[in-house]
Amino acid sequence: MRRYGPAALLLLTGGAVLRITLFGDLYLRYVQAGLRPYLIVSGVALVLLGVVTAILCHHTPSPHEDAHDKDTHDEGDDGFAGHEGHSHGPAGPRVAWLLTLPALALLLFPPPALGSYSAGREAAQRAAQGVGTFPALPAGNPVELTVAGFSSRAIYDSGRSLKGRTVRLTGFVTHGDDGTWYVTRLLVTCCAADATTGKVEIRDADDDALPADTWVTVTGTWRPKGTLGSDAAWPPVLDAATVTRVKQPADPYEKP
Template identity: 75%
Template sequence: MRRYGSALLLVLVGAAVLRISLLSDLYLRYVQAGLRPYLVVSGVVLVGLGVLAAVVRRDRESYDDEHAEGHEHAHPHHGPRVAWLLALPALALLLFPPPALGSYSAGREAAEVAAQGVGSFPALPAGDPVELTLAQFSSRAMYDSGRSLKGRTVRMTGFVTHGDDGTWYLTRLLVSCCAADATTSKVEIRGAESRDAPPVDTWVTVTGTWHPKGKLGTDAAWPPVLDAATVRTVRQPADPYEQR
């Protein structure tokens, strides 16, 4: 088995990549949807290289055995056994894919106000409730001089994080490329329907109205506030991240 160690590692890594990208939507926990074709191609190439390496190794050993008669047989050199530890991450990804980032990652990021000036935003679509991402709601709540959220009912989906004194937030992580560059967008939830905070990391859809807070474009306006009319538990979406 040790003779084919490098080939086996290539196949394991390739199979793990294909497991999360070709055979499921698990890759969305780590990267954007647009990167799926590249992951699939990478997985196929790694598996192909592993199979090719195994075939070349077998043929080389057969050739060496045929020409070893009458000569001192040299023992093949094997790499250190510790190299097999490289198989553990691949096996973990293949058998137990890590979950998407959640409340722990969101809690590590301090409040940050985007370098964005106050100005007007395009009108919201007609009809209530209007579906918004947390990033869209936050931008309008903090920077929209036209107050386009005023009097409108909005609906957003995210996971629950807890603050101090019973405060809880609807939270979502935003990514540009992959989970490694994730930043946090969150909205404080108030109102009669928010008194009993759901457990941390529970996914919920909240419907409600904007609660103005602080001066636009200042730290006092962050995080924005929503007065909840309904809070409904939902399943985690296939793509748990919002895109920038």
């Protein structure tokens, strides 16, 4: 059965990729939605390659059979086989078997989306953009904004478009060392590997004991802080009117 190992590994990896793309939205924990077709094609290609490899292995003599035939041909009159007949060819690079564990994990126990641990490791980095005016917000209150969108307006908008408006933000809870807590989202350009952190400090909330990674929707008003474009303006502050626990969305990341 050892010679079927490469085929089994290809089928396992391809099946894991198809499992997270064809039968749900799990792939959104790792990559952008636009990459789904490419993942499906890759998964199908791996499965087909695994099937072809298994068929070829079935019709190809194993190294043991080749060695046995060589022993038979090399056997002399004294009945002893040649020493070289006992060599066995490799069944492929052993390091390839390291793919088995992540493939099994993806197939059986898909890792969760990045959360507060990843956000905590991310330094407070902001896009290099200058202070200026932003487009007007839609009419009506509350205004649904992304965490990144709210942060940009709070820190860089010289037109103060957030002033007097009620906004609604959704994200997961992270905690600061001084007892503050934040609504946090990870911004993904391509995949989870390039995720960057955006967060908004929440004040005046009734419930300050929410555990980390709890998903919430917060409605409130912007509290100006620091000079526009300066480090003192980071992170922006929202005075909370309501805090509601919600389920993690199917796509947990924000897009640029």
